[in-house]
Amino acid sequence: MSASDTRFLAGRVVQVIAPAPFGGAETVVLQLLGSLAGVQLPTTTVALGVTDPSRHAWVCALREAGCDVQCPPPSRSREFWQLAELLRKPGLVAVHSHGYRADFAAFLARPRGLRWVSTAHGFTGGGARMQIYEGADRWLLRRADRVLAVSSRLQALLSHGRPADPRVQLVRNVPAIIDRPGRAEARAVLGLPADATLVAWVGRFSHEKGADRLPALFAAPELACSLALVGDGPLREPVLAGLAPLGHLDVQWLGVRRDIGRLLAAFDLLVLPSRTEGMPMVVLEAMAAGVPVAAFAVGDVGHAITERTGWCVAPDDLQALTAALTAALRDVSAREAKGAASRAYLAAHFSTHEWLAAHLTAYGLAGSP
Numbered sequence: 411m412s413a414s415d416t417r418f419l420a421g422r423v424v425q426v427i428a429p430a431p432f433g434g435a436e437t438v439v440l441q442l443l444g445s446l447a448g449v450q451l452p453t454t455t456v457a458l459g460v461t462d463p464s465r466h467a468w469v470c471a472l473r474e475a476g477c478d479v480q481c482p483p484p485s486r487s488r489e490f491w492q493l494a495e496l497l498r499k500p501g502l503v504a505v506h507s508h509g510y511r512a513d514f515a516a517f518l519a520r521p522r523g524l525r526w527v528s529t530a531h532g533f534t535g536g537g538a539r540m541q542i543y544e545g546a547d548r549w550l551l552r553r554a555d556r557v558l559a560v561s562s563r564l565q566a567l568l569s570h571g572r573p574a575d576p577r578v579q580l581v582r583n584v585p586a587i588i589d590r591p592g593r594a595e596a597r598a599v600l601g602l603p604a605d606a607t608l609v610a611w612v613g614r615f616s617h618e619k620g621a622d623r624l625p626a627l628f629a630a631p632e633l634a635c636s637l638a639l640v641g642d643g644p645l646r647e648p649v650l651a652g653l654a655p656l657g658h659l660d661v662q663w664l665g666v667r668r669d670i671g672r673l674l675a676a677f678d679l680l681v682l683p684s685r686t687e688g689m690p691m692v693v694l695e696a697m698a699a700g701v702p703v704a705a706f707a708v709g710d711v712g713h714a715i716t717e718r719t720g721w722c723v724a725p726d727d728l729q730a731l732t733a734a735l736t737a738a739l740r741d742v743s744a745r746e747a748k749g750a751a752s753r754a755y756l757a758a759h760f761s762t763h764e765w766l767a768a769h770l771t772a773y774g775l776a777g778s779p
Contacts, residue, residue, distance in 0.1 A: 421503035423451060423773055424496060428458040428511040431467040432641065432666050433614060434583075434691040435508050435531040438560075440468070441586045443477050445766045451775075455479040456496065458489050458511055467668055494519035504555075504773040510547035517550055527772045529558040529581075530568055532688035532709065534618040556772040560688040561710035581768045582710060583689045584760045585698040588672050596676035600664060606636040607739060610677040610701075612670055612692045613684070615643030620683035620706070625652035627683060627732050634658040635739055638677065640670050675699040678745055679738050683731060684708050694760065697752035702745050704734045714760075719752040 423446065429436050439455070446453050455477055463469045463481040472479045480496070482489035497505055497520050504525040507516035513528050520526055528551055533544045551557050551568055558581040559565035569575040590596075597604055613619040622645055628637060637659050639649075646663070653661045667673070671691070674680065680696040682705035689710045693703050697714060704721040705711050715722040721734035738745055 421451075421775075422501050423453050423503060424505045425453055425455040425508070426458065426493065426505060426512040426516050427455070427508040429460065429466070429468045430614070432668065434688075435529075436468045437586075437671065437691045438529070438531065438583055439508055440471060440475070442769065443472070444475065444586075445762070446769075447477075449766070449770075451770075453478065454496065456489075456493055457481045458493075458515060459484050467666060471668055490515060490519055494521075497521060497524060503775065506769075506773070510543050513547050513550055513554075517553065525555045525774050526553075527556045527558065528554045529560065530564045530688070531560055532564065532686065533567075534616075534686055555774075558768070558772060562713070563709055564688055579768065579772065581765060581772075582713070582760065583691055583694060584762045584765045585691075585694040585756060586671065587762060590672050590675055590699050593675050596673040599669075599673055600638070600667075600676050602638060602662070602676055603636065606660070608636045608638060608677045609679045609681055609735075609739075610638050610640065610674065610696075611681050611683075612640040612674075613682075614641055615645040615649055617645070618684065618686050619643075620685050621645050621649045622652075623683040623728060624649055624681075625656065626728055627681070627735065628653070628656060628659055630732060630736065631658045632736055633732070633739060636660040636662065638662050638664055640664045640667050642666050671695040674701050677701050679704060679735075681731075681735060682706065682711065683728075684711075685726070687711055689714070694756065697756050700749035700753050702738065702748035702752060704731060704738055706731060714755070716755070718748065719755050720748050 425439055427439055443453055455472060457469050457479055460466050460469055460481040461484050469479055482492040493515055502524060504527050505516045505520050506527045507513045508529050516526055557568050557578045559568055559578055560583050562580055565578055565580045568578045602608060615621045650663060653659060674696045680701055680703045682703060687709035693714055696703055702720040703715050705715055706725045707722045708725050712722050721738055723730035723734055
């Protein structure tokens with residue numbers, strides 16, 4: 411469908427999310443908004459729980475991109491009534507929620523007859539309260555018109571044992587189509603040394619992302635390199651403290667970077683020690699930049715990281731991941747070969763065209779982009 415052919419795209423879609431300042435789900439929604447704008451499907455985004463929109467990095471990114479974004483007062487009752495009022499306006503074709511808080515808000519606020527789509531980006535587990543929220547969310551999603559699962563594991567979990575639940579569709583994330591600077595330019599932008607061997611870890615400093623595993627993974631002296639950490643979160647200080655005694659490492663914390671997706675070419679390797687994932691955007695962004703990945707095979711990570719494209723080991727096997735890191739750092743030619751193979755694999759197996767078509771179908775809109 412060309413940008414000028416809008417006969418199938420009459421109406422508006424409301425996206426609902428309780429956004430962090432950065433993260434995979436937030437990256438996916440921003441990418442989706444751009445793709446929908448490309449086929450002239452109007453959208454409004456409702457960002458829940460944002461106390462100061464002018465200082466929220468993700469909300470600012472949406473507004474800079476020209477997106478229509480609304481931030482209700484950060485009160486559960488007030489955000490519900492504002493969302494309910496928005497969803498009663500004429501011309502809406504669907505409400506699309508992302509995450510348990512947004513799912514509950516969309517379910518309760520939508521009027522009868524409005525199509526409800528939810529994307530399951532992943533369930534992190536964690537403490538008892540989070541497990542209760544996520545269990546309730548999985549129960550609630552049985553009432554959605556369409557659930558888009560970003561990994562095969564999530565698809566199976568949300569199908570509740572049914573072999574073919576037509577409401578639950580596997581729609582893996584895809585990398586954004588953006589201009590990516592080369593290695594030297596990306597390093598200059600990030601202020602990183604031009605000639606060092608650079609390994610990146612990108613994510614939220616939290617239990618599910620495995621940030622606390624980094625000191626153990628890099629403890630061996632043969633893993634001498636520069637390690638750049640991108641992101642923030644509750645475990646940042648203890649992780650940095652755990653890495654500080656490792657004299658063979660040059661550790662740099664780069665903070666939160668909204669532009670890290672397009673600057674991953676700065677690195678020689680990405681490490682992903684996560685305990686749980688869906689289909690992580692940072693892996694796809696690294697592969698698109700030609701950067702190989704060493705990771706645990708959690709979620710659908712193994713669908714992207716094969717023997718040809720990187721190093722993927724059994725979940726929670728720290729010894730195996732350390733061995734993979736050691737092999738990757740020793741063999742420059744292997745890193746280069748796997749980086750080149752990553753780009754080719756993405757082109758063959760992760761279609762942005764099909765990804766957008768799946769969303770339009772979920773919204774009940776005929777045709778394809």
